[in-house]
Amino acid sequence: MATISENIQQLHGRIERACLQASRPVHSVTLLVVTKTFPATDVREAFEAGERRFGENYVQEGVDKIEALADLRDCVEWHLIGPLQSNKTRVVAERFDWVHSVDRLKIAQRLAEQRPAALPPLDICLQVNISGEASKSGLAPAEVAEVARAVAALPRLRLRGLMAIPEPAATLEAQRVPHRALAGLLATLNRDLGLAMDTLSMGMSADMDAAILEGATMVRVGSAIFGARTRPTSPEG
Numbered sequence: 001m002a003t004i005s006e007n008i009q010q011l012h013g014r015i016e017r018a019c020l021q022a023s024r025p026v027h028s029v030t031l032l033v034v035t036k037t038f039p040a041t042d043v044r045e046a047f048e049a050g051e052r053r054f055g056e057n058y059v060q061e062g063v064d065k066i067e068a069l070a071d072l073r074d075c076v077e078w079h080l081i082g083p084l085q086s087n088k089t090r091v092v093a094e095r096f097d098w099v100h101s102v103d104r105l106k107i108a109q110r111l112a113e114q115r116p117a118a119l120p121p122l123d124i125c126l127q128v129n130i131s132g133e134a135s136k137s138g139l140a141p142a143e144v145a146e147v148a149r150a151v152a153a154l155p156r157l158r159l160r161g162l163m164a165i166p167e168p169a170a171t172l173e174a175q176r177v178p179h180r181a182l183a184g185l186l187a188t189l190n191r192d193l194g195l196a197m198d199t200l201s202m203g204m205s206a207d208m209d210a211a212i213l214e215g216a217t218m219v220r221v222g223s224a225i226f227g228a229r230t231r232p233t234s235p236e237g
């Protein structure tokens with residue numbers, strides 16, 4: 001079995017090839033290493049292989065790993081990518097660097113109130129239900145403008161962009177469709193609202209190449225690095 005470090009090296013090769021195909025600079029795509037269900041020792045291995053950004057789905061599991069890896073805290077970023085309930089916003093505002101899964105204004109308002117003044121602003125992405133799946137969380141595309149305008153005006157937060165978990169699709173061409181839609185939405189919002197959002201958080205192990213072809217700036221990858229998750233979990237958490 002390949003080691004975590006070998007998988008990471010391979011993954012950077014895959015990112016480079018997709019960037020080359022898209023005529024994009026390699027450094028325009030950031031790898032967010034998704035560590036949910038994997039132990040802190042695996043995260044440390046990814047750190048030792050050069051990774052500095054880690055994504056967790058569950059607040060408590062994330063906080064446990066942040067604590068287990070407290071010695072790395074100053075040189076890594078922790079991103080919350082899973083659903084966030086209002087009763088968990090305080091610990092997130094205090095412990096994380098990014099939240100990708102903001103899907104209503106109330107959550108952003110609480111994060112803004114609770115972000116400690118001593119910390120830099122919390123980086124925020126709005127989650128969009130880009131495939132229109134009834135079971136999925138995320139704002140409907142038509143709702144995003146109103147929420148984006150309000151979130152951009154909140155203190156202690158920095159609205160960085162949009163995040164999506166598109167419906168799985170079998171072919172590269174089919175995978176590109178929702179990613180293209182999210183990229184189009186970001187461009188429209190920046191133009192219409194005068195915003196400068198710079199982050200398209202899209203692409204996972206199975207559809208990362210399609211996401212990069214459509215402009216992803218941050219890909220969120222777990223199983224291609226750590227192997228299959230044994231604890232059952234959906235991409236939503």
Ligand SMILES: *Cc1c(COP(=O)(O)O)cnc(C)c1O
Binds near residue numbers: 034081220
């Ligand atoms: C689990 C998860 C990922 C990573 O998925 P893989 O298929 O393991 O690469 C990315 N984004 C979110 C929101 C997730 O929950």
